[in-house]
Amino acid sequence: MKTQKSPQKSRVALVYPPINPENDSIRDLGTTPPLHLMALGAVLRDRDVRIFDGVHKNLGQITSELQDFSPDVVGMNVDLTNYDTAMKLADRVPGRVILGGNYAAFLAPQILANQPAVEAVCFNDGEMAIRGFVDGDMTAPNLIHRGGRNPVDLLDVAHLPTPAYDLVNMEDYFERQREVFGPDFKMMQFYGQKGCVNHPHCSFCGRYEDGMRLRDPEEYSAEVIKHVKEFGLTEVWDRSDSFLQNRNWFSIIHSRLRGLGPRFKTYARADQLDDEVVSMLGDMNFRSVYIGYEAGDDSLLREMNKNETTEQYLESSRKVLGAGIDVDGSFIIGLPGENKKTLENQVQFVNQLADLGLKKIKVNRVLVLPGTPLYRRVCDAYPAVRSKDSFGISDMQRKLYSTYDLSDFGGSVDNFVERINSTAEVMTQTILDRGGCAEGYGYEKKSISGGSEV
Ligand code: SF4
The missing domain is CATH 3.40.50.2300 (Response regulator)
Known part of the structure; x- marks a missing residue:
């Protein structure tokens, strides 16, 4: 010590x-x-x-x-x-x-x-x-x-102090943003909420806390307005797990920030994107909504405890894209339950999204994060993992895959990895072929119009 x-x-x-x-x-x-x-x-x-x-x-x-x-x-x-x-x-x-x-x-x-x-x-x-x-x-x-x-x-997050943006040199970050996203881009991140209402969490989700807490909407709005004016921001990115988890809270934010000027971006669960909310997002000048689809197959969604369906995904995506707001869609390929049929469904689902106008996709491999059901599954199969504090990402993935029913892949982890890689390529290429952009763990950043982070 x-x-x-x-x-x-x-x-x-x-x-x-x-x-x-x-x-x-x-x-x-x-x-x-x-x-x-x-x-x-x-x-x-x-x-x-x-x-x-x-x-x-x-x-x-x-x-x-x-x-x-x-x-x-x-x-x-x-x-x-x-x-x-x-x-x-x-x-x-x-x-x-x-x-x-x-x-x-x-x-x-x-x-x-x-x-x-x-x-x-x-x-x-x-x-x-x-x-x-x-x-x-x-x-x-x-x-x-x-x-x-x-x-x-647990903190009363309603009246937490504003994050200490002054402890970093924001100009260094704005300079990087200009290099990556173009000369007219100036963005800051904020957070209006802590936690996620989806309980229990999705099987891959490594968040420690449960439940959801809201910052005071007036204080949050004032914080955003202050920084937009002080720095001349062109974009506001709220990093809450789902900005739309509480309708009353969002209504206040909407009334305070509508007409402010910059574009907005946030994360949202698809089941919270109804007509009224999408219209409010349009009022607020939302440029993009990040939706974690995670899978284009209902059996996988059930197994991961997403509590959403592909039908809901298509419906909400249609609404958001139809309102002229981009969707930044994210998938995790290789979760438990993945088989030949689900992989085919993933590709078909991405085609449906592409038909609706989806232009941005990330296809990630699963990360086995401590504290998750996936991590416990690996520990049950490989007890020596329990005492470790450091892991190789690929090694943990392969350990996880080895616990699956791989009969569709000749019982081989190598075959499974090869198949999920080729499926991810097809999903990615589907969007690239339509002029969109794509990335994901295990890929080169192929086309980053608008930037992989934004
Ligand atoms: S919806 Fe998102 S934040 Fe909530 S539990 Fe699932 S992965 Fe985690």
Whole structure:
């Protein structure tokens, strides 16, 4: 354990570590700053707090920046893609190390057993946990440490402070946006809600928290308006899991932000996109809605607990596209239940969406995220995985596939992988052939009109 200094002089580094080199093909474009860290930064303003975004840096660069800052506390937001780099960083930098993010929350016992440089892990809301940790208060809620697991205390998110956008240099991000999306593009991300109403979560979904909490709609709207005016934004991207989960809340947002000027983009569940909502999205100048279809086959949707149907998907997509709003459609291929017939249905469904005018698609392979039913399925088949805190993405995929009924593929994981890859290519090509753009884990970014992130 590293030395603890006086809380009055605390220097706190909030870090998004660089991606593990082997995952470079799925590196984020990095056109926006890390929203989670800015939210934590907002509750640490009485400390010397800085944000270190490693998306465009390597381990050596970020190590040297952190050594220069010499933090008392290093809070790292880790995930499946950057965890190994984060652990190398934890060994090299000064300061007590605390981890946050869903990945760390689910794997806290394994991390604390395997990584001596990590002193604690946050779960659920990290705000109180990191404040307590910085002050040396190991009884703070939502903290897991070697002495135990502290009680849960969910934040009243209604009146959370505005994320600390001022702790990053927004101009650096705007410059990247101009390089990727063109000279007239200026976008910031916001979040109006926490959590998702779909219960239990989808089988692949690695969110730690359950249920949904709303920020005060007046405060949220004021925050968006302030930043649109201050920075001259052309685009507002709300990162809530589904912006439309509460109709009353959305109605207030609609009345406050309608006519503001910039275009909007958000995530939405298809079953929340009825005629009235789509018309309100049009009023608000929505450019695009991101829909996680995940599969174009109803048996797969049932098995993953999506609680939506392909019929609902087609209906809502017709409405949104018909209103002149783009749909950014996302699929996960290779989930449990995938077989020859479901793969054929996936292709057919993408053709139906293309007929409706879908122009943007991502076809991803499944990521086995800690805490999910998929992860537990792998652990049941491979008990040694249970004690691990670090995983190869492909290795976990193949372990998962090996638990499937692969009789349609000669019982071979290799054949299954080959078949899902070729099906994903066909799905992607269907959209590309109609002048759209596509990407996904395992692909080159083939055509990014409008940008893969936006
Ligand atoms: S709908 Fe989206 S956010 Fe909600 S549980 Fe499913 S994947 Fe997660």
